[in-house]
Each structure stands twice: as C-alpha cells, then as structure tokens.
Amino acid sequence: MEGPGAPGGASPGVIGADYRGTVPSDLGEFLRNRRGEVRPDDVGLPIGRARRVPGLRREEVALLAGVSVDYYVRLEQGRERNPSAQVLDALAETLRLDDDARQHAFRLAGLAPRPVSTRREQVSPSLLQLMDGWPGNPALVLSRCYDVLARNRLGTALFHAFTHSDNLLLNVFRDPAARAFYADWQYAAVNTVAGFRLATGSAPDDSRTLAILDELRATSPEFRQIWARNQARGKSAEVKTFLHPEVGRITLRMQTFDVREAPGQQLVVYHAEPGSTDAQALALLGSIAATREQVT
Numbered sequence: 080m081e082g083p084g085a086p087g088g089a090s091p092g093v094i095g096a097d098y099r100g101t102v103p104s105d106l107g108e109f110l111r112n113r114r115g116e117v118r119p120d121d122v123g124l125p126i127g128r129a130r131r132v133p134g135l136r137r138e139e140v141a142l143l144a145g146v147s148v149d150y151y152v153r154l155e156q157g158r159e160r161n162p163s164a165q166v167l168d169a170l171a172e173t174l175r176l177d178d179d180a181r182q183h184a185f186r187l188a189g190l191a192p193r194p195v196s197t198r199r200e201q202v203s204p205s206l207l208q209l210m211d212g213w214p215g216n217p218a219l220v221l222s223r224c225y226d227v228l229a230r231n232r233l234g235t236a237l238f239h240a241f242t243h244s245d246n247l248l249l250n251v252f253r254d255p256a257a258r259a260f261y262a263d264w265q266y267a268a269v270n271t272v273a274g275f276r277l278a279t280g281s282a283p284d285d286s287r288t289l290a291i292l293d294e295l296r297a298t299s300p301e302f303r304q305i306w307a308r309n310q311a312r313g314k315s316a317e318v319k320t321f322l323h324p325e326v327g328r329i330t331l332r333m334q335t336f337d338v339r340e341a342p343g344q345q346l347v348v349y350h351a352e353p354g355s356t357d358a359q360a361l362a363l364l365g366s367i368a369a370t371r372e373q374v375t
C-alpha cells in the first residue's frame with residue numbers, strides 16, 4: 080500500500096496528482112462519520128463487549144486499509160494533507176463506500192478536477208424539446224445545487240404545491256407543503272441532502288451552494304442534523320410516493336440521467352406503471368394542467 084505512514088514508508092502515488100491540493104477538513108469529518116457506520120462484523124472483526132464506539136476503531140480502519148494508525152489519525156484530524164489515490168481506495172474498501180461515496184471522498188481529497196465555470200446555467204433547446212415531447216411523464220432538469228432549471232408541463236403540475244422557491248432542497252425543508260406532499264418526508268429529506276452533498280462536492284465554494292447551506296443551517300434544525308451525517312449519494316432509479324393535493328396518492332418510478340453536454344445538470348423523469356391507478360392519476364393531473372394552462 081502506498082502512502083505516508085504505510086508499511087515500507089512508500090511515497091504517495093501519482094494518480095490524480097494534477098488535481099491534488101490542500102485536503103479540506105471535510106475529508107477527516109467524512110471518514111470519521113463513515114467509520115462510525117461500519118460494524119465490526121461487517122468486515123469480519125469480533126464485536127466484543129468493551130467497545131465504546133458504535134462503528135470501527137481508528138486502529139481497526141488503519142489495519143484493514145494497510146496504513147499506520149498515526150497516519151490514519153492524522154487524516155481524520157486534517158493534519159495529513161496529501162493522501163494518495165491508493166490510500167483512498169483502500170479506505171473506501173475498508174469503510175464499504177459505494178460508488179457515490181467513494182467519488183465524494185476523492186473530491187474532498189482534491190483527487191478529482193473541479194469545474195471553475197461561473198456561467199449562468201442554461202438548458203439546451205434540444206433537451207427542452209425532448210422534455211416537451213413527453214406529455215405523460217413529469218420531467219425536470221436540476222442544476223448541481225438542485226435549482227430547477229427547467230420542467231415540462233407535467234413536471235410543473237406534479238410539484239405545483241411548492242411555492243417557496245425553485246430549489247428542490249430548499250423546498251423540502253422550507254416549504255410548508257413538503258411534509259404533506261411526500262408520503263415519507265424523512266426519507267425524502269435524507270435522500271435529497273445526500274444527493275445535494277454529492278452533486279455540489281465538485282464545486283463546494285460555489286456562491287449559490289453556500290447561500291443555500293447558509294439559509295438551511297440558520298433555519299432548519301432537521302437539516303443541520305441530517306447534514307451532519309455526511310452522507311453522499313446520488314439520485315438513482317427508485318420509487319416515490321406523493322400525496323398530491325389535486326389527484327391524491329400517486330406512486331411513480333423515478334429515473335435520473337446526467338446531462339453530458341452540461342456537466343452537473345441532471346435530468347429527472349417520472350413514470351407510472353401502465354394501466355395502474357397511478358397512471359390514471361397522472362393522466363388526470365395532465366388534464367388539470369392543460370386546463371390550467373388554457374385559463375391562464
């Protein structure tokens with residue numbers, strides 16, 4: 080295993096060296112949080128009776144990752160500022176990080192390029208045209224910091240109850256309609272925060288990202304508690320149930336796609352099981368949206 084403090088005293092690897100910089104203290108906090116979520120028996124260690132921590136001890140992580148205890152302690156404390164890609168790979172394996180969490184750890188360590196563009200985000204006309212061609216599927220385009228950049232007619236109708244802002248994360252925590260809209264608000268909140276952390280990890284100093292975090296830290300104790308868990312997990316294929324004020328309970332499958340021509344943007348598309356009551360509710364929602372559009 081390469082890396083300072085590893086057996087043999089090898090020097091750090093060169094993978095990702097072009098992007099290596101100062102390791103933010105967030106990396107140590109992230110490792111510490113993840114360490115607390117791995118049980119000893121998850122990695123083949125005995126639980127024992129005298130454990131004072133819910134997860135792994137630092138000594139155990141160091142042993143399993145093949146680095147010295149002193150080196151790992153310095154990583155968690157932020158005193159070690161140049162972990163190699165090999166060291167992070169070993170820690171990711173030890174801490175059982177999934178692909179999203181592993182990617183987030185590498186970004187925190189400065190081992191992935193970070194976009195520097197400050198241009199205003201826009202959605203391409205071709206993507207807008209594609210979304211409009213899905214009259215039976217709610218569709219949204221999210222920015223890296225979860226601002227809703229575009230939506231089709233049914234996407235607007237699905238989230239019609241939200242009036243606080245055009246930001247998904249702010250709406251989950253700040254809009255009074257959110258708790259009545261999501262059948263499982265807690266689950267939605269945790270997933271949204273984890274996705275936001277992962278998405279914004281490549282540009283943590285972005286002014287819009289910092290403004291959203293400042294607002295939520297100042298106004299939402301629940302957000303502060305969930306944010307402190309340090310979970311990073313992208314949107315994936317999943318099932319969501321909404322309690323829509325106009326069509327009632329509706330369960331939809333959600334698919335998320337990265338927009339290749341605009342890195343950081345995500346296309347989110349919902350669909351109902353064909354022939355189901357959810358499909359009927361979605362069709363009714365489409366009729367309501369069309370009528371509302373004609374009136375206005």
